Amino acid sequence: MARGTLGRLTRSTPFALGILRVVINGVFLISIAATSFDNLSRLPVTLLRPVGVLQLFSWSFYDRLITSRGMATLKWALLLSLFMSTVGYLTPFSTKLSALLVIFYQGLLRSFGHFNHDEIIGIYFVMVLGFSPCGDAFSVDSWPSNRIEKRPLFAYGYPILLMQILLAWSYFSSALIKLRVAGFGYFSPDNLPILAIYHSLDNLHDTHFRLAFWLPTVRQYLPFAVGLVLVWELLFPLAVFWKRARWWILGFGVVFHLVTLLLMNFFFAYQLAMYVVFFDWPAIVRWCRRRRILKGLSSRWRRFRIVPERFPGIRVVGFKKKGMLLWDKECRFCACVVSGLKRIARKSFAECPYQTIVETLPQPVRRWSKCQAHWISEQGEVSGGSTALIDVLEGSGRTMLASFLDTAACRPILWFSIRFVSQVAHKKRPGN
Secondary structure (H helix, E strand, O other), X not given: OHHHHHHHHXXXXXXXXXXXXXXXXXXXXXXXHOOOHHHHHOOOHHHOOOOHHHHXXXXXXXXXXXXXXXXXXXXXXXXXXXXXXXXXXXHHHHHHHHHHHHHHHHHHHHOOOOOOOOOHHHHHHHHHHHOOOOOOOOOOOOOOHHHOOOOOOHHHHHHHHHHHHHHHHHHHHHHHHHHHHHHHHHHOOOHHHHHHHHHHHOOOOOOOOOHHHHHHHHHHHHHHHHHHHHHHHHHOOHHHHOHHHHHHHHHHHHHHHHHHHHHHOOOOHHHHHHHHHHOOHHHHHHHHHOOHHHHHHHHHHHHHHOOOOEEEEEEOOOOOOOOEEEEOOOOHXXXXXXXXHHHHXXXXXXXXXXXXXXXXXXXXXXXXXOOOOEEEOOOOEEEEHHHHHHHHHHHOOOHHHHHHHOOOOOHHHHHHHHHHHHHHHHHOOOOO
């Protein structure tokens, strides 16, 4: 019952969660890349008032950090971790590191006295992603698909639902705080003009619109506008549970934040970007794949990935040797690789062109023999591509090298490299 409800509320797929990982971490990546950390290093450390856990660091640490070199190091660490998180490389590690560094960086900014609540929802989201299986699809880690752990679909749906609820709560709680602090005085005709003009007179904003000075001329209508916004904030949770109301609520939110920019000169860019948690990303991608340009790119990528490296349930019968490498005799690159493997092998292994025994090979193996090399184990099991290379190294006595290449850090790169080289070599074969 819980799974059925979750399925009605959100897309419980690894692809949907993977897309959110790309977008959310990508927003922080672009923001960090466009920010000058050197300007922050010019501030005197004596202005710093560490908040929260940042008080645990010593002042000597901040003396070294608030320098050109220290801030450059922090920026590159943020960029590297966020880039790895965005592309989905070493995702269980990189997403947690990104969340930790983003929290530290945001805390450092607040320690200089500038407080705002724009980025906070994005920080919550990177924390959720850090403890979710967001790298199981649409990621570098998912390239060798045999490495991805099979999980129930609710493992992907609940993180998405949690992010939707957090975003809805940020608006709902904002309305409650306004009523609690200001009461009915919040609907005063002069409340919004005073606040908007105050923010338009300072120099702490990126924009300097002057539309706030027009508000006193329409002050009699402002209580209704403020009340409409308050009702919208209170009703925002409906976007989580009622899909028909979702686009009206999100659309009103876009208009609200644009008007806020023009009247008060501050723009909740992160808040707006986080609306992506409500999008039906699988449907959007399916629509994009039907477009001519993206359709071609998608088709090429599918052809690139379709070559299998595992053949479960298939055995090569009548095979009595301790493993054999099958390769394409018409491929010069394959011949060079086989020669190199023989030179570094500690134990000899059998090898032969697949053409010599092609008739004895099962049809699924025979189908892909032109696209990649295959390794037949002593038990008759078949592996191909990067998996075959690892099996060959292990069978030839290079167990440490095989174990290293089979790690989470090397495996996706090895898979992509072999697939790319194999595709190029296949195109250069005679007759292609």
